[in-house]
Amino acid sequence: xxxxxxxxxxxxxxxxxxxxxxxxxxxxxxxxxxxxxxxxxxxxxxxxxxxxxxxxxxxxxxxxxxxxxxxxxxxxxxxxxxxxxxxxxxxxxxxxxxxxxxxxxxxxxxxxxxxxxxxxxxxxxxxxxxxxxxxxxxxxxxxxxxxxxxxxxxxxxxxxxxxxxxxxxxxxxxxxxxxxxxxxxxxxxxxxxxxxxxxxxxxxxxxxxxxxxxxxxxxxxxxxxxxxxxxxxxxxxxxxxxxxxxxxxxxxxxxxxxxxxx
Amino acid sequence: xxxxxxxxxxxxxxxxxxxxxxxxxxxxxxxxxxxxxxxxxxxxxxxxxxxxxxxxxxxxxxxxxxxxxxxxxxxxxxxxxxxxxxxxxxxxxxxxxxxxxxxxxxxxxxxxxxxxxxxxxxxxxxxxxxxxxxxxxxxxxxxxxxxxxxxxxxxxxxxxxxxxxxxxxxxxxxxxxxxxxxxxxxxxxxxxxxxxxxxxxxxxxxxxxxxxxxxxxxxxxxxxxxxxxxxxxxxxxxxxxxxxxxxxxxxxxxxxxxxxxxxxxxxxxxxxxxxxxxxxxxxxxxxxxxxxxxxxxxxxxxxxxxxxxxxxxxxxxxxxxxxxxxxxxxxxxxxxxxxxxxxxxxxx
Numbered sequence: 134x135x136x137x138x139x140x141x142x143x144x145x146x147x148x149x150x151x152x153x154x155x156x157x158x159x160x161x162x163x164x165x166x167x168x169x170x171x172x173x174x175x176x177x178x179x180x181x182x183x184x185x186x187x188x189x190x191x192x193x194x195x196x197x198x199x200x201x202x203x204x205x206x207x208x209x210x211x212x213x214x215x216x217x218x219x220x221x222x223x224x225x226x227x228x229x230x231x232x233x234x235x236x237x238x239x240x241x242x243x244x245x246x247x248x249x250x251x252x253x254x255x256x257x258x259x260x261x262x263x264x265x266x267x268x269x270x271x272x273x274x275x276x277x278x279x280x281x282x283x284x285x286x287x288x289x290x291x292x293x294x295x296x297x298x299x300x301x302x303x304x305x306x307x308x309x310x311x312x313x314x315x316x317x318x319x320x321x322x323x324x325x326x327x328x329x330x331x332x333x334x335x336x337x338x339x340x341x342x343x344x345x346x347x348x349x350x351x352x353x354x355x356x357x358x359x360x361x362x363x364x365x366x367x368x369x370x371x372x373x374x375x376x377x378x379x380x381x382x383x384x385x386x387x388x389x390x391x392x393x394x395x
Numbered sequence: 396x397x398x399x400x401x402x403x404x405x406x407x408x409x410x411x412x413x414x415x416x417x418x419x420x421x422x423x424x425x426x427x428x429x430x431x432x433x434x435x436x437x438x439x440x441x442x443x444x445x446x447x448x449x450x451x452x453x454x455x456x457x458x459x460x461x462x463x464x465x466x467x468x469x470x471x472x473x474x475x476x477x478x479x480x481x482x483x484x485x486x487x488x489x490x491x492x493x494x495x496x497x498x499x500x501x502x503x504x505x506x507x508x509x510x511x512x513x514x515x516x517x518x519x520x521x522x523x524x525x526x527x528x529x530x531x532x533x534x535x536x537x538x539x540x541x542x543x544x545x546x547x548x549x550x551x552x553x554x555x556x557x558x559x560x561x562x563x564x565x566x567x568x569x570x571x572x573x574x575x576x577x578x579x580x581x582x583x584x585x586x587x588x589x590x591x592x593x594x595x596x597x598x599x600x601x602x603x604x605x606x607x608x609x610x611x612x613x614x615x616x617x618x619x620x621x622x623x624x625x626x627x628x629x630x631x632x633x634x635x636x637x638x639x640x641x642x643x644x645x646x647x648x649x650x651x652x653x654x655x656x657x658x659x660x661x662x663x664x665x666x667x668x669x670x671x672x673x674x675x676x677x678x679x680x681x682x683x684x685x686x687x688x689x690x691x692x693x694x695x696x697x698x699x700x701x702x703x704x705x706x707x708x709x710x711x712x713x714x715x716x717x718x719x720x721x722x723x724x725x726x727x728x729x730x731x732x733x734x735x736x737x738x739x740x741x742x743x
Contacts, residue, residue, distance in 0.1 A: 233628050
């Protein structure tokens with residue numbers, strides 16, 4: 134299965150285009166990270182891919198079928214989407230939140246059965262947060278909530294996963310733990326599209342990277358080929374050193390103080 | 396698989412919730428039976444049960460005809476109607492609170508009550524009969540919600556917040572219309588009639604009027620109960636629901652439609668009764684949790700029980716009946732305050 138984005142453009146009514154002519158494809162088991170400065174339309178792009186926003190031109194295909202022709206249920210069985218921040222209003226039990234991932238399989242009016250709860254529990258265990266299952270969704274931390282939402286998305290048993298800045302609200306350690314979880318999900322054959330503000334993360338986990346700049350794709354390819362000084366300085370408009378860390382042998386981005394007008 | 400070991404608490408939660416629901420069913424039936432005997436013409440419980448059973452089984456009549464008439468022709472339709480109204484308002488409130496992701500929403504958020512109030516006042520002003528008042532209230536109640544729904548379309552957005560805003564606008568319009576009608580009404584006869592109607596009462600419910608509303612109300616309530624799993628997803632957020640595979644705009648339309656039908660019909664047979672639709676879902680959430688799977692049936696049961704209990708007070712407290720809309724406010728506001736205090740962590 135393949136997720137293909139074909140010459141996608143998006144503009145608000147009577148507004149300039151947010152992005153134009155974006156094309157890429159994502160295979161199962163692959164992680165594609167979208168890098169770009171604030172306001173380049175990363176979230177809008179992901180929203181379009183997840184059918185949350187309507188592109189003004191272009192289309193998204195899953196296995197050759199345009200997602201726009203799919204019903205909400207058909208799309209949900211193939212693609213799950215975890216938005217950036219979730220502010221829940223009601224104190225659902227964590228397990229009840231996770232089991233909602235089964236809605237696309239339950240038909241119009243049926244509720245989840247014990248096998249659905251089994252699967253939800255299994256996914257919570259896979260995310261390492263099974264202990265939270267009986268807790269209130271309002272009383273767990275932001276990092277835990279992220280993992281619970283991953284478990285919910287996995288309970289949907291999708292082929293593709295769209296994650297909007299999955300690491301942005303997590304602490305230093307949770308960021309890496311979260312990325313490890315993403316890696317393991319990809320290893321199980323799920324294609325993952327995510328947006329991020331951390332080029333180092335993509336270098337560390339050898340993501341495929343797509344650099345979005347001023348509404349267009351500036352570069353696409355393996356992290357080490359794309360995350361280079363020239364590209365990083367252009368999109369973030371600060372001096373950035375991309376060097377090999379001696380201790381770990383890994384490429385890292387080091388932002389420098391100063392001339393921010395570049 | 397280790398997940399099996401985690402199963403007991405889940406099942407436990409399930410049976411606890413179920414037990415709470417069964418207690419509510421029994422509570423409702425007990426209050427219903429007791430209420431049949433309560434009133435200015437008191438009937439002993441054993442006679443109440445005998446009179447009811449005599450309609451099914453042949454029995455020797457050991458009670459007088461007045462007793463039977465009071466129970467079967469006056470109180471039974473009133474209690475059945477009160478149960479339907481209470482269940483409808485609470486169910487519509489719980490449904491709207493989930494759909495709007497806002498626990499402070501009540502069933503009249505989209506203008507159904509102001510529309511119905513306007514319709515009833517118009518019919519009273521034009522000197523229409525009881526039937527005309529009900530039809531006019533129903534028509535304008537539904538029309539107000541349709542207006543709010545299409546007003547949001549004019550805003551070119553699908554956000555639920557804009558729908559609330561549209562409801563506020565429509566409510567404001569019909570409230571002003573109602574004030575205009577009150578201003579025009581004859582202060583000696585029509586104006587008091589309008590005021591009384593707006594305060595709400597179950598007194599005018601009889602079997603003929605009940606006969607025409609029972610089926611659509613039960614259909615609407617049943618439909619809302621069937622939407623409970625979708626409501627769970629919708630209450631997480633529209634985007635979340637969409638990505639879980641819920642057709643958000645269609646589900647919203649269905650919920651609005653069902654909630655409006657049952658609220659509008661309730662209002663047209665009982666007048667505007669506030670607070671039930673706001674407070675009962677909170678009480679239910681406190682007792683069975685936020686999962687709509689249990690919250691919706693619990694709200695309906697508690698709503699029905701609460702309204703017939705309040706109607707008992709309305710009937711018994713003084714020689715002249717107190718309008719029930721006043722009582723729901725007086726009893727509802729302190730309960731709501733307590734609920735807010737208990738839930739302030741979630742609400743702020």
